[in-house]
Amino acid sequence: MLQIRIFVSLLFLASVSIALYSGSINVNTTLYLKTLGIYWLFATLYSHLGVIVKKGNTNIDYGISYSLSVGLFAGPLGLFIYESLYRFTVYFIRRVTNTADPDELLHTFYNIGSFVLNGSIAYYLYLNLYPVFNSIPFGFWLLIILLMCVIALLSDMYLIVLFSFMGDIKNVQDAIEFVKSRSWVDLGKSAFSNGLLFILLIEQRWEMLVALFILNYLVSRSFVSKSQIIQSKLERDKFEQMAYTDFMTGVHNRAFMDKKMKELGTSGEYLGIIVADIDKFKQYNDSYNHAIGDKIIQHFANNLKSHLKEDDFLFRTGGEEFTIFLRNKSFEECSELVEKMRYSVMCSPVSAEFKSQYISITYTASFGLYYYKTSEYLPIEKAYVNADHLLLNSKEDGKNCVSVRNGITDLPLSVRYSE
Known part of the structure; x- marks a missing residue:
């Protein structure tokens, strides 16, 4: 932490020195006061619209900075006064509203130092390069873009030094990845905003200047609002996924099956309902341990899932019991698929570590398939019970087999045993 404080102090002192050296x-x-008032007002208004990016234990605020246009117009001393007024205003607002970071004051001095130093460097580059760029088409805008790129690279360099002190950047590759993470679209937006503002300041087009600030605010506000809506939706989707997911296997849980049963119950589609269960599962927990048992359940879930298409559903409905909804398939297709599942389970042993040794465990499973057309005449809950009864038949008939029934033609029970 001492290294960081020293580095920030050096940045701030360098900005003070260059501001005083510039003279006036x-x-x-x-x-200048008119410019300062307008910039301070809108920059403070914009302070909550930055894009916050988490890097290690630090939040980086990638908001639009208007320092370049102030620096080019008023020089380093004018830029230092503006940045100090603006940054300390934001600091006190965050302290009053309890939104300040623990090191908010240190961040304030860092922002003043880095933005004033970068803006001052850009100011002197502009004075020396403008005669050259002014002689080529679009030279002014090319120069502004160049200056903004220089500012961005300098800012990234400062942050790389800070993150190196924190241990978040450990090597050159990390530094390169950090620089590459910058949005060049935002960089272009900042360049053209500052270029237009600088022109309007020179021409003293105050109505246009305020209009540009307002336009920038409305666009930024709209972007933030849309981002918040998208973020809220993503969070809702994440919570919903958590509520409907079995965490051990990653497949859907019983609550999600109940939801899908309500959706599909009267859809009129053909549905193959499979209830599957690992045979003699208790003996694996007793012979090994529950960790091995969990491994077998996870293996079983992945095996079943590998046979399903995108519109099919797999649910964990009990300890070692799973339910499958097969959609848009014929009775023959469902019968063939459930037999493939049974055979695949039987031929796919589980690899696990037990007592410091890797072991291979072979297990089997039994299945019950009930095929029918969803309608209000036969509730889907009843069809699920029928599939569960077929599973019991498979268990009673020796396990490691499949019992199927076509509820449409009411075909008699069919049982297939393993070879």
Whole structure:
């Protein structure tokens, strides 16, 4: 932490030195105060619209900065006064509203130092390069883009040093990845915003200047609102996924099956309901341990899932019991598929570690398939019970087999044993 404080202090002192070295503000006092008031008002208003990116234990605020246009117009001293006023205003607002970071004051001095130093470097580059760029088409805008790229690279360099002190950047590759993470679209937006603002300041087009600030605010506000809506939807989807997911296997749980049963119950589609259960599961927990038992259940779930298509559903409905909804398939297709599942389970042993040794465990499963057309005349809950009864028949008939029934033609029970 001491290294970080020293580095921030050096940045701030460098900005103070270059501001004092510049001598004076480049424009008259009245014009500067008018500029300062407008910039301070809108920059403070925009302070909550930045894009916050988490890097290690630190939040990086990628908001639009208007420092370049102030620096080019008023010089380093004018930029230092603006940045100090703006940054300390934001600091006190965050302290009053209890939104400040623990090191908010340190961040404030870092922001003043880095933005003033970068803006001052850009100011002197502009003075020396403008005669060259002014002689080529679109030279002014090319120069502004160049200056913004220089500022961005300098800012990234400062942050790389800080994150190196924190241990979040450990090597050159990490530093390269950090630089690549910057949004060049946002960089272009900042370049053209500052370029337009600088032109309007020179021409003293105050109505246009305020209009541009308002336009920037409305666009940024709209972007933030849409981002918040998207983020809220993603969070809702995540919570819903958590509520409907069995965490051990990653497949859907019983609650999600109840939801799908309500959706599909009267859809009029053909549905193959399979209830599957691992044979003699208790003996694996007793002979090994519950960790091995969990491994077998996970293996079983993945095996079943590998046979399903996108519109099929797999649910964990009990300890070692799973239910499958097969959709848009004929009775013959469902019968063949459930037999493939049984055979695949029998031929796919589980690899696990037990007492510091890797073991291979072969297990089997029994299945019950009930095929019917969903309708209000036969509730889907009843069809599920029928599939569960077929599973019991498979268990009673020797396990490691499949019992199927076509509820449409009411075909008699069919049982297939393993070879």
